[in-house]
Amino acid sequence: MSKITIDFSNIETRGDIQDILSSGFEFPEYYGRNLDAFNDCFAEFVISASKDEEVTEVELVGFDSLPEKFEKYGQHIIEIMEKNIREYDCDKISIIREWTSIKLKYKKSADWIQYQV
Numbered sequence: 001m002s003k004i005t006i007d008f009s010n011i012e013t014r015g016d017i018q019d020i021l022s023s024g025f026e027f028p029e030y031y032g033r034n035l036d037a038f039n040d041c042f043a044e045f046v047i048s049a050s051k052d053e054e055v056t057e058v059e060l061v062g063f064d065s066l067p068e069k070f071e072k073y074g075q076h077i078i079e080i081m082e083k084n085i086r087e088y089d090c091d092k093i094s095i096i097r098e099w100t101s102i103k104l105k106y107k108k109s110a111d112w113i114q115y116q117v
Contacts, residue, residue: 001055009062011070021077035076043084050090060097 006024011017018033027041049056058081066074078097085093 001057003057003059005059005061007061008066008074011062011066014070014073017070017073017077035073035080038077039080039084042080043088046084046088046090046093049092050088052092055092055094057094057096060095063097 004024006020008017008020011020015033018031018038021027021038022031022033025042025045027045031037031041060078063074081095084090085095
């Protein structure tokens, strides 16, 4: 299993968010650093992961420490990730979102997502 950790702990700008997404997922140089570009590049990541033999675990750390002004933006990122995993029927990506007190593990299987505390 490979693991990608995206750490939202020290975010001050939307550019910071885009920087950690770009480096964490190793997006190409042409990555546009906005939600539309994230959707496109994450879709490519999901398609590629679907062909891999191993599962990729994506851990989202410090998400609860996002400044309030970026909470909605952060939620859009989660929605884009979940949408692409569902749309491409990918069972090779496990998303772990960490809060201060609990960890949720998202595991897609067929038509449902399992939340594990």
